[in-house]
Amino acid sequence: MKGLSCVALILFLSAGFINPQQKNIRQINNHPDKDNRTLTSAITKSVKDKPEKVSSINDTLNYRDCTDLIYSLMLGGQDVVLQWFQAPFDLKIKAFGINCWAESNATVQVGLRKINLPVDSIYKLQNEQLGYYVVQENGKYSFSPFDDNQSDTINWIGKTITGEPFGEDLISDYWPLEVKKENTDEYQWLQMSLLGYFPEIKAGEIVAVTIKNISAVSDSSIIYVKEGCSLKNFGWKYYASDRIFPEDINDSTGIGWWNKEGHTFDFALAVELPCDMIPDILITHLDGTLSTEPREVIAQVYGDCVSGTVTQVILQYKLDDSNDWLDVSMQHDSAEIWKGMIPGQPANTIVTYQVIAMNDDDIIITSAYEGRYLIFGPTPNVNTLLVFNGGYRFSNEKEYPQDYYFGTSDFANYNVRDFKHDVWGYGQLTDELVSYYDNIIEITTPEPNAYNDSVIVKWLDALPNHNYFLAGQEWLGYRYEYRDSIFLLGSFEYDQLGITHSYNDVSYANTTGQFLPSRLYPVQGSLLCSDLFDLYNLQTPGDSLQYHPYYELGTSYTNWIDGYEVDTNRVVVDMYVETRGIEGQAHVEILPCATHLTLPAGNKIAFFAFDPLALNSSPDYYWYGFSKESPQNKVLDWFGITTEVDDEPVLYPQAFKLYQNYPNPFNPVTKIKYSVPLNINRQPSNITLKVFDVLGREVATLVNKEQHSGIYEVEWDAGSISSGIYFYELRAGDFVAIKKMIILK
Numbered sequence: 001m002k003g004l005s006c007v008a009l010i011l012f013l014s015a016g017f018i019n020p021q022q023k024n025i026r027q028i029n030n031h032p033d034k035d036n037r038t039l040t041s042a043i044t045k046s047v048k049d050k051p052e053k054v055s056s057i058n059d060t061l062n063y064r065d066c067t068d069l070i071y072s073l074m075l076g077g078q079d080v081v082l083q084w085f086q087a088p089f090d091l092k093i094k095a096f097g098i099n100c101w102a103e104s105n106a107t108v109q110v111g112l113r114k115i116n117l118p119v120d121s122i123y124k125l126q127n128e129q130l131g132y133y134v135v136q137e138n139g140k141y142s143f144s145p146f147d148d149n150q151s152d153t154i155n156w157i158g159k160t161i162t163g164e165p166f167g168e169d170l171i172s173d174y175w176p177l178e179v180k181k182e183n184t185d186e187y188q189w190l191q192m193s194l195l196g197y198f199p200e201i202k203a204g205e206i207v208a209v210t211i212k213n214i215s216a217v218s219d220s221s222i223i224y225v226k227e228g229c230s231l232k233n234f235g236w237k238y239y240a241s242d243r244i245f246p247e248d249i250n251d252s253t254g255i256g257w258w259n260k261e262g263h264t265f266d267f268a269l270a271v272e273l274p275c276d277m278i279p280d281i282l283i284t285h286l287d288g289t290l291s292t293e294p295r296e297v298i299a300q301v302y303g304d305c306v307s308g309t310v311t312q313v314i315l316q317y318k319l320d321d322s323n324d325w326l327d328v329s330m331q332h333d334s335a336e337i338w339k340g341m342i343p344g345q346p347a348n349t350i351v352t353y354q355v356i357a358m359n360d361d362d363i364i365i366t367s368a369y370e371g372r373y374l375i376f377g378p379t380p381n382v383n384t385l386l387v388f389n390g391g392y393r394f395s396n397e398k399e400y401p402q403d404y405y406f407g408t409s410d411f412a413n414y415n416v417r418d419f420k421h422d423v424w425g426y427g428q429l430t431d432e433l434v435s436y437y438d439n440i441i442e443i444t445t446p447e448p449n450a451y452n453d454s455v456i457v458k459w460l461d462a463l464p465n466h467n468y469f470l471a472g473q474e475w476l477g478y479r480y481e482y483r484d485s486i487f488l489l490g491s492f493e494y495d496q497l498g499i500t501h502s503y504n505d506v507s508y509a510n511t512t513g514q515f516l517p518s519r520l521y522p523v524q525g526s527l528l529c530s531d532l533f534d535l536y537n538l539q540t541p542g543d544s545l546q547y548h549p550y551y552e553l554g555t556s557y558t559n560w561i562d563g564y565e566v567d568t569n570r571v572v573v574d575m576y577v578e579t580r581g582i583e584g585q586a587h588v589e590i591l592p593c594a595t596h597l598t599l600p601a602g603n604k605i606a607f608f609a610f611d612p613l614a615l616n617s618s619p620d621y622y623w624y625g626f627s628k629e630s631p632q633n634k635v636l637d638w639f640g641i642t643t644e645v646d647d648e649p650v651l652y653p654q655a656f657k658l659y660q661n662y663p664n665p666f667n668p669v670t671k672i673k674y675s676v677p678l679n680i681n682r683q684p685s686n687i688t689l690k691v692f693d694v695l696g697r698e699v700a701t702l703v704n705k706e707q708h709s710g711i712y713e714v715e716w717d718a719g720s721i722s723s724g725i726y727f728y729e730l731r732a733g734d735f736v737a738i739k740k741m742i743i744l745k
Contacts, residue, residue: 060097061085062268063233070555070665072742073263074724075100075108075223077215078240080145082208083265084233086119091271092198093170096209097187099226099266102179103723103745106223109174110190111210112199113146114167119206123232125259130165130236131158132256143255145212145238159256170199174212179223182515183555187268198272208236209267217241222723224744226266235265281367283355287427288374294341299355299367302336310357315340317353330355347377374426376433381420383438384641388425389452390445390472400662401553401613405443406633407626413711414626414673417633419641428452434459439639441632444472445549445611446557451479453492460496464602467639470497471608471632473549476562477504484583497607498571498597499564506591507547507559509581514558517548517618519578521590522631527638528574528596528606531629532615540617545624547577551663552614552625555744562609563591571597574631577610594631596638606635621669653677653711658730658737661716665744668719672702674730674737678709688731689714699726718743 063083075081096112115122133144135154146166147154156164175190192198201207213223217240227235238257282300289295301310313332316325330340342353351374355367388402402425406417421441424433428450434440440459442452460466476493477483482504487493494500507513522529522536522545536545549557563577575594581587596606612632615625624630653675661670676685684706691700699721702714718726723745730737 059273060268060270061088062097062266063264064266070226070228070742072665072725073225073227073237073260073265075211075213075225075237076240077213077217077219077221080210080212080238080240081225081235081260081265082210082237083235083267084115084122084206084208085269086206087201087203089203089273090201091273092200093192093207093269094198094272095189095191095270097189097268097270098177098209098211099185099187099268100179100211100223101183102181102221102223104181104221106179106221107176107214108179108211108223109214110177111174111212112170113208113210114170114201115165115206115208116163116167117161117165117206119204122206125160125234125261127261128259129159129254130161130257130259131156132238133157143240145257157256160259161257165257170207171195176214177211183224185226185556187266189270207269209269227260227263233264235260235263237263281355281357281365283353283367283369283371285369286353286371286373288376288424290347290376290378290430290432292344292346292375294344295351295373297330297340297342297353297355297371298333299330299338299340299357300336301338301355301357301365310359313338313340313355313357315342315353315355317342317351319345319352320350325354345375347375349375351375376424376426378433378436379420379422382422383436384419384421384639385434385437385440386421386423387429387440387442387452388423388445389442389448389450391425391449401445401611404626405613406636407623407628407630409627409629411623411626412713417628417636417643419636419643421641429455431455431458435462438463438465439467439469439641441469441635442471443611444470444475445553446472447474447478447560448472453496457492457496460599460603461601467604468496469606469632469635469639471606471610471612473560473562473610476502476564476609477560480504494567496599496605498567498595498605499607500567501565503563503565503579503582503591505560505584506563506577506579506581507561508584509586510584513580514560515550516559516580517544517546517551517616518559518561518580520545520547520593520615521576521578523574523576526572526574528594528631528634531634532624532627532631535627535629536617536624539622540620543617543620545615545617547610547614548616548618549611549614552616552623553611554663555665557611557614561593563593564609566592566595571595575608596635604639606638608632653709656730656732656735656737658728658739660739661728661741665742666718667743667745668721669715669717670741671713671715672728673711673713675711676707676709676732684708685732688729690729690731691716692727692729694725694727702728 073081093112098110133147133154134157135142135144144154147164148169177188177190180188215221236257237260239254241255280302284298286295297315299313301313313330315328315330318325328340328342330338333339342351345351350372352370352372354370357365404414404416408415408417429452434455440456456468460468484504485502487499487501489495507516507518522533524530524533547559547561549559561577563579566573573592573595576590577593579587579589579591593610594608598604608631612630613625615630616623655677657675659673661672663670672689674689676687687703687705687707688701689703690698691702693699700716702716721743723743726741726743727738728741
């Protein structure tokens with residue numbers, strides 16, 4: 001936000017769609033187990049006594065700090081939703097954005113108005129009915145979400161909120177906006193320049209973005225609003241008819257405004273800051289390290305009109321799972337620069353850090369980027385390093401997809417191949433790190449965070465028994481801005497991978513393809529795909545073997561598989577892909593997408609231009625990416641990486657547990673896993689597993705029988721069930737567990 005004027009210069013999209021064919025370079029998996037940190041240099045400002053975690057990204061207020069945002073809230077005909085924001089400082093609203101989509105043509109009316117309630121009273125609201133307006137016109141009564149009906153009389157009927165909650169209508173009218181038809185994770189913006197003025201909001205005031213589905217109540221068309229999160233800044237929904245869960249209401253009607261506890265909507269305000277805005281903070285990004293020495297953090301604390309107002313800057317850090325921040329005073333180095341040191345820590349310690357600054361008004365500003373790094377300690381006698389170069393990882397819990405790449409065809413318990421290896425997901429590789437290992441497996445999903453070519457070349461040259469496996473879509477194109485390229489002697493692509501020409505995003509043609517699978521052809525008799533070929537012809541002959549990341553990895557993953565040509569004198573092709581397009585234009589041919597070679601010194605190299613976990617078949621479904629015949633398992637065999645022998649006794653589940661279904665959302669098949677413990681008499685338990693709709697009506701009974709201790713999985717085909725939110729319930733004696741799932745067709 002540095003510039004010559006006293007206001008920030010902000011670029012906005014015009015109202016309407018963002019081109020759906022544009023790629024989101026930083027797409028993030030929406031699987032609940034994935035570490036969803038956004039790795040950007042965006043700025044977050046949190047002011048004392050202001051809403052929690054409001055992000056200010058290029059002067060845009062939103063709640064994208066939520067890590068579980070999905071398109072799950074359904075907006076029926078005449079329904080309204082709003083998301084409120086409390087201004088952290090004086091500002092002008094330049095535009096506001098919404099994030100929703102519909103399967104068919106749909107239009108919403110968008111609005112912007114103030115809320116006249118103290119923020120503390122809003123925080124105290126639970127999942128409860130707030131109230132509604134009653135309109136009396138020509139002797140007849142009707143309901144309304146707002147006091148904007150030109151009628152004889154209109155009155156607020158309060159439930160939880162006794163006084164009228166709504167204040168000034170900032171745009172004086174509703175504006176129509178056609179809803180996008182693809183669930184691309186992009187805002188649709190309405191420019192305030194269309195009004196001829198920019199609404200001004202004072203610090204502390206609350207303003208709400210509203211959208212209304214203009215379809216009739218009886219219309220079956222649904223608009224899906226992106227929402228989620230466990231923040232306190234919950235949105236509100238106005239129900240035009242009685243469609244509330246039975247357990248949420250004791251009244252005879254559910255019509256009116258409800259506080260949607262647990263639902264924060266993905267709306268945004270694009271704002272212009274005044275000249276006396278508070279500072280911004282940018283801080284050093286620190287990758288993982290093997291060093292146990294202190295590490296320096298540099299902070300840039302800046303703003304257009306705040307020179308000299310910063311009074312103190314503090315570096316805060318915490319260790320492992322601790323919630324307690326430890327403070328280190330930062331020293332003013334020059335102009336906007338402050339420096340501080342995080343003390344050295346022992347190996348296998350996770351360090352989280354941020355920077356806070358205070359100005360003359362005692363306002364506390366927190367850096368948007370909360371850094372985190374691991375002090376890594378290689379495991380003795382382990383010679384294989386598994387690298388996740390597409391997302392960072394800090395959890396010790398089992399995560400999807402990271403922990404499922406080497407499956408065993410165990411579709412009941414989802415056990416994976418057990419081989420000795422370390423895991424690195426903490427930044428760019430270094431010469432020191434790779435020197436501990438003989439085998440490196442690098443997976444770059446959804447696209448690489450960094451390129452490790454120079455490190456890998458030196459490591460391969462060091463010893464002939466160093467073997468390298470690289471897999472992931474976008475590796476070929478991300479570095480070259482998705483331009484098809486020719487590779488010559490002296491390039492990593494040619495020398496180490498044997499690639500002569502790349503063809504990027506061959507799944508894509510004209511305007512579509514990234515949400516569709518790509519057909520694959522394993523080569524019979526090849527080293528890495530022969531077993532896959534045999535299994536495919538045995539398991540699902542006549543079907544299409546395909547690459548389908550959108551289905552297998554989650555809806556945040558789209559299909560950008562690459563094809564390429566190779567030096568046939570050195571390289572063996574294991575798999576081909578059928579292209580949908582070349583350079584974005586429709587063109588069908590067969591190109592290599594999985595290959596291997598042995599370098600002159602003896603190093604073994606394998607390269608896949610896709611994520612191998614996302615292999616399945618259609619129309620008869622089989623998850624080949626998790627099979628023991630998967631090509632990534634064959635790479636381990638080729639490298640001589642052996643499976644560990646587990647002599648431990650079989651352990652029974654210790655408690656009943658209902659797992660989240662997978663995939664979710666799904667269409668039309670999903671799998672539900674649950675565990676049954678060993679009871680004291682070693683007798684079976686009476687188990688029921690049922691599916692209910694949002695009204696509590698039973699939709700399906702999946703299990704109703706006695707079962708002994710173990711882990712079970714049930715597949716449910718919801719092909720005849722309509723889209724929407726459903727709940728599945730596990731019962732066993734006094735034990736009851738319920739989870740939510742979404743059918744998205």
